[in-house]
Amino acid sequence: MYKIVLLRHGESQWNLDNRFTGWTDVNLTAEGEAQGRSAGQVLKKEGFKFDVAYTSVLTRAIRTLNLCLEEMSLNYIPVIKHWRLNERHYGALQGLNKSETAEKHGEEQVKIWRRSYDIPPPPLEESDPRHPANEPQYADLPKDDKPATECLKDTVDRFLPYWEVEIKPQVAAGKSVIIAAHGNSLRALYKHLAKVSDDDIIGVNIPTGMPLVFELDEDFQTTKFYYLGDPEAVKAAMDAVANQGKAK
Numbered sequence: 235m236y237k238i239v240l241l242r243h244g245e246s247q248w249n250l251d252n253r254f255t256g257w258t259d260v261n262l263t264a265e266g267e268a269q270g271r272s273a274g275q276v277l278k279k280e281g282f283k284f285d286v287a288y289t290s291v292l293t294r295a296i297r298t299l300n301l302c303l304e305e306m307s308l309n310y311i312p313v314i315k316h317w318r319l320n321e322r323h324y325g326a327l328q329g330l331n332k333s334e335t336a337e338k339h340g341e342e343q344v345k346i347w348r349r350s351y352d353i354p355p356p357p358l359e360e361s362d363p364r365h366p367a368n369e370p371q372y373a374d375l376p377k378d379d380k381p382a383t384e385c386l387k388d389t390v391d392r393f394l395p396y397w398e399v400e401i402k403p404q405v406a407a408g409k410s411v412i413i414a415a416h417g418n419s420l421r422a423l424y425k426h427l428a429k430v431s432d433d434d435i436i437g438v439n440i441p442t443g444m445p446l447v448f449e450l451d452e453d454f455q456t457t458k459f460y461y462l463g464d465p466e467a468v469k470a471a472m473d474a475v476a477n478q479g480k481a482k
């Protein structure tokens with residue numbers, strides 16, 4: 235049996251401001267830092283130890299992972315950063331307030347942009363400084379890999395090859411793995427591991443800073459998955475994420 239841990243980054247400044255974030259590289263709030271540390275404490279208490287960690291190239295996930303590993307006295311393990319674990323690109327919505335967008339376009343439209351499987355938000359122009367074509371950390375990426383926007387399906391399509399080719403072989407080789415990433419990039423992996431349908435993934439919300447454990451059999455079929463922590467707090471945090479797209 236294999237066990238892997240998925241960890242969404244702690245609260246970011248734009249989570250607090252309720253703004254669409256995507257590939258925007260915002261930092262953690264003090265609360266987000268505390269969530270990263272508390273995830274590490276819970277994992278340590280539950281007896282988890284990791285051999286290797288994967289994260290995105292975005293500060294909020296990298297720092298959450300580092301704070302978590304520090305609490306676990308695991309600063310020494312390899313941390314592999316890859317853009318394929320980045321948050322779903324939110325296109326031209328990046329930077330906008332979610333409630334204000336719901337007031338302007340309607341809650342239903344915002345829910346489609348936030349949670350539908352295959353409808354992407356409006357794209358960024360390639361000339362926009364926020365487009366990955368204009369950001370130095372993505373200079374080496376082939377042009378076709380630099381998104382102007384993404385729906386969840388696009389995120390699945392770029393995350394799963396990395397899971398299959400890089401992460402899964404490590405797990406199969408007996409390494410204990412933690413993946414620190416983002417609400418929607420983790421929904422992409424969750425959808426695959428928990429075999430959630432395109433329709434049902436709309437209802438899945440992943441809270442910040444709460445370790446999510448997947449138990450897998452030898453064939454990498456999920457036998458069980460659960461959050462560590464108080465179930466009521468987990469439920470309240472999931473509902474809070476869902477409600478971010480409501481008009482005020």
Ligand SMILES: O=C(O)[C@@H](CO)OP(=O)(O)O
Pocket residue numbers: 249253254255256257321322324332348417418475478
């Ligand atoms: O803004 C974002 O990038 C994501 C995660 O914070 O938000 P949402 O939950 O609305 O998909």
